[in-house]
Amino acid sequence: MLIFDETGRAWPLGKEIAAGGEGKVYRLLDSTEYCAKLYHKLPIPALKQDKLRALRSLPASARQSAAIPVSLGFATSGDPAPHSVILPLVKGHDIYELYNPQGRQAHFRGATFEFLVAAAKNVAAAFHSLHEHGIIVGDVNEQNIKVRTDATVSIIDCDSFQFEHAGRLYTSDVGTPLWTPPELQGLSVHGLARTKNHDAFGLAQLVFLLLFAGRYPYAGRPLTNTPLSPEEAIQRHAFAYATAGSAPLLGPPPGAPPFESIPPKLRELFIQAFAAGSAGPVERPGAGAWIEALQDLADNLTLCPGSHFHVHWTGAPSCPWCSVMRAVKVDLFPGIAGRVEENNIGTQENSVLAKRLLDLTLHPLELVEPSTFAVTSFIANRPTQKSQPSFRSAAKQFLVSVATLFTNRPAGESQPSVLSAAMQLLGFSVTKETRGNALTKELEKLEERLFQFSNRSEELNLAHRAQCSPLLQKASDLAARLRDIPAMREEALKQLRVKHMEAAMDKFLERFLIRRIKIPGIGEARLAALLSAGITTAADVREEAVKNVAWFGAATAAKLLEWRRQCEAQFKFDASAPLPDPLRSRINELVRTNLAALVAKGKSIEFEFNQLTAAYSKDFGKLQQEFESAIKERAAVQAELSKKS
Amino acid sequence: MIEQTPFHSKITLASNPEPRCPCVLVLDTSGSMGGEPIQQLNDGVQCLVDELCKDGLASKRVELSIITFGSSVNLACDFTPPTAMHPPVFDAEGPTPMGEAVVRAHAAIESRKEEYRQAGIQYYRPWIFLITDGEPTDSNSEHWSKAIQMVREGEAAKRLLFFGVAVNNANQKTLDQLCPATRPSVKLQGLHFSEMFRWLSSSLKSVSNSTPGAQLQLPSPHGWTSIDA
Structure with missing residues (x-):
């Protein structure tokens, strides 16, 4: 697609680089300096058109701090109504990627507090220069300020600036709740004339976010039971770091750097900006006050002896970044050290x-004969038992057969069943010799009771096994997954590398402009058809796209595709080169989170297994005691019997 | 069972102080979702995660949790930032304990909110996004009446945003008992799950970017909702 500037020059559009509520921003293929913003709502309302025209007349010195449009853009040459604007392309990242610790690791790796102070001062300088020209930013927010790698900044989305031109006030009409000062919360901003003091709120919040590593001034630990939405907190001046004032609503959140880690002058400015009364009559600090205080901080920085990346104010009671680490176990300035450890996460x-x-394994318990009295003696007292296996060997047989239940192996053919083993163990057969007296009856009852013990111990063991085996299955699955973590990381890296290569290839192919080459069989008309179908570079030449272009036969399409293949052949990809940092940190975060979840799960399985095992041993201990007393009782009856006979 | 504590939540709150928008996906994985629908649902959730990851700010603010209801009500994924999310693959089986699932989602939100408060992290109105192709099998239980009460109170106090989406032959009348009167359930056109989740992604992104004084403007759901709904 082409767009035409005010001089009639045509610019082919490149990739979309941003999308917002009002429109989309595209690169211009022939330029590294400019981009174009195309509006969704067409025609652009007359008032907005006037504003866009007026924007171009803003003084050149204001352009250093802001991406102010250089030209209107038109769909066709000579069109009276613009559908877009052409504006400077700002390199860099949105400011939240700098103050947010995760964003900083991904996009400004190695940036220290010194860099943040420098960026804060540059933000204040940008506001200062706009305010000097009577321009109000209006919709200050975290997505309207770009920070470059040298800490300089540029304000974008200038069509929402408020300014006066030819005796007419152009208002901003938009805003962002999280960035709206208390006195404007809940009000409609449409047609509202804003002041420098309104901008000063957003500026102060930006400086705060930068100096406090992404913490918001109005986010803190609640001191009352009333939950505050982010907007309510602003409206009620609930500055979480305010020391004075009656009945504070919020206290500093855990893991935020202490308020005392910045100089008293800056603390004073923040209180002036955020605490009650900041709406007037005493105004919030202006850009100039911030510049001065931040310069003073920049001149008085020192390094923590514990880390090469912990830069802080010389007057801080202790290193604020170390105290955050102690409080929440997170290093907000890990610097570039992360690289070394990431392969070993x-x-x-x-x-x-x-x-x-x-x-983790099951340890099934066995009923053990009491050792407190001699078993041999009571067997010796029973001559009829001679043909029976001894108690000890019978018990062993019983336990072996019980054990086979647990090991889940089929019992050997020669092994007697659990039941018969138990019967032998308990000398069941002897009771057949009835003697007709009370003692024998009692003995029979006792034998019956003893027989039940084998069932009960078997039940306990089976229940324990039933409870634990799904857990053990989970444990072994989890162990396998834990051991797979390095492989998972490798796999994810591989996939990302492929994606990365495809993206690099696309970028490479974008450099081959169709207009600049001569392909046999493609004349002016076909070229125009290609361009209007949005095919402007080799990257756009794809089979399905080319097929759909008017007047294109298979032969022409094939020529074009062949050209793309030639371009592709020139592409060299260094597979050994490290992946870009954002991709790496995404993988690392993925691995870390997965690992943390697996470890937590593993530990809870371990814990549950130990709990179950403890409960089982306790139950079995009780059974053992009952068993022992029953055996003792029987021994007593038998002793009585043998006395009588 | 011993409750598990998510190990990572504290760490991500400390290293990312952005205000959060918690969103619970309450997904019907009952038997009737089997085959194509569950497949599309799986792909759709992955699509949502990918879309959110592309947006630097949304990926820092939105936290997703997934609760499935089928043969049981299951916390398939606790609140996780999209960049660290690996959506589980869902299987379709069992009845439709929808009421219990909503009650569970509500409890998950309350406990996450408490974690935010403890960590001094601000949060936006939480979202519950429910997708079903049937009708609750627990509508005679106290779960169902409790779920209705929770949604009603949460919506009235502006502490919750509840969305109900009906798939195929879902009983929308019953679903609308749960949905707030001002935001009745919508019917998904065919199995356009990916379009729907893309809409959800851009809606979640817009939460923190609305202009003051203007009503919360969600993108038009046209493109995935059915006209005969």
């Missing part, structure tokens, strides 16, 4: 836990 911890999980 969790390898130690997961292999130890995996081994422990695999080592």
Whole structure:
């Protein structure tokens, strides 16, 4: 697609780079300096058109701080109504990627507090220069400010600026709740004339976010039971770091750097900006006050002896970044040290836990004959028992057959069934010799009771096994997954590398402009058809896209595709080059989170297994005691009997 | 069972102080969802995660949790930032304990909110996004009446945003008992799950970017809702 500037020059559009509520921003293929914003709502309302025209007349010195449009854009040459604007392309990242610790690791790796102070000062300088020209930013927010790698900044989305031109006030008409000062919360901003003091709120919040590593001034630990929405907190001036004032609503959140880690002058400015009364009559600090205080901070920075990346104010009671680490175990300025350890994330911890999980086994218990009295003596007293196996060997037989239940192996042919083993163990057969007296009856009852013990111990063991085997299955599955973590990381890296290569290839192919080459069989008309179908570079030449272009036969399409293949052949991809940081940190975060979840699950399985085993041993202990007393009772009856006979 | 504690939640709250928008996907994985629908649902959830990851700010603010209801009500995924999310693959089986699932989602939100408060993290109105192709099999239980009460109170106090989506032959009348009167359930056109989740992604993104004084403007659901709904 082409767009035409005010001089009639045509610019082919490149990739979409941003999308917002009002429109989409595209690169211009022939330019590294400019981009174009195309509006969704067409025609652009007359007032907006006037505003866009007026924007171009803003002084050049204001352009250093903001991406102010250089030209209107038109769909066709000579069109009276614009559908877009052409504006400077700003390199860099949205400011939230700098103050947010995760974003900083991904996009500004290695940036220290010194860099954040420099960026804060540059933000204040940008506001200062706009305010000097009577321009109000209006919709200050985290997505309207770009920070470059040298900490300089540029404000974008200038069509929402408020300014006066030719005696007419152009208002901003938009806003972002999280960035709206208390006195404007809940009001409609449409047609509202904003002041520098309104901008000063957004500026102060930006400086705060930068100096406090992404913490919001109005986010804190609640001191009352009334939950505050982010907007309510602003409206009620609930500055979480305010020391003075009656009945504070919020206290500093855990893991935020202490308020005392910045100089008193800056603390004073923040209180002036955020605490009650900041709406007037005393105004919030202006850009100039911030510049001065931030310069003073920049001149008084020192390095923590514990880390090369912990830069802080010389007057801080202790290193604020170390105290955050102590409080929440997160290093907000890990610098570039992260690279060394990332290949080993969790390898130690997961292999130890995996081994422990695999080592979890069932230990079925057995009823043991009481050792407090001599078994041999009571067997010796029973001559009729001679043909029976001894108690000890019978017990062994019984336990072996019980054990086979647990090991889940089929019992050997020669092994007697559990039941018959138990009967032998308890000397069941002897009771057949009836003697007709009370003692014998009692003995029979006792034998019957003893017989039940084998069932009861078997039941206990079976129940324990039923409870534990799904857990053990889970444990071994989990151990396998824990051991797979390095492989998972490799797999994810591989996939990302492929994606990365495809993206690099696309970028490479975008450099081959169709207009600049001569392909046999493609004249002016076909070229125009291609361009209007949005096919402007080799990257756009895809089979399905080319087929659909008017006047294109298979032969022409084939020529074009052949050209793309030639371009592709020139592409060299260094497979050994490291992946870009954002991709790496996404993988690392993925691995870490997965690992953390697996470890937590593993530990809870371990815990549950130990709980179950403890409960089982306790139950079995009780059964053992009952068993022992029953055996003792029987021995007593038998002794009585043998006395009589 | 011993309750598990998500290990990572504290760490991500400390290293990312952005205000959060918690969103629970309450997904019907009962037997009737088997085959094509569950497949599309799986792909759709992955699509949602991918879309959110593409947006630097949304990926720091939105937290997703997934609760499935089928043969049981299951917390398939606790609140996780999209960049660290690996959506589980769902299987379709069992009845439709919808009421219990909503009660569970509500409890999950309450406990996450408490974690935010403890960590001094601000949060936006939480979302519950429910997708079903049937009708609750627990509508005679106290879960169902409790679910209705929770949604009603949460919506009235602006503490909750509830969305009900009906798939195929879902009983929309019953579903509308649960949905707030101002936002009745919508019917998914065919199995356009990916379009629907893309809409959800852009709606979640817009939560923190609305202009003050204007009503919360969600993108038009045209493109995935059915006209005869």
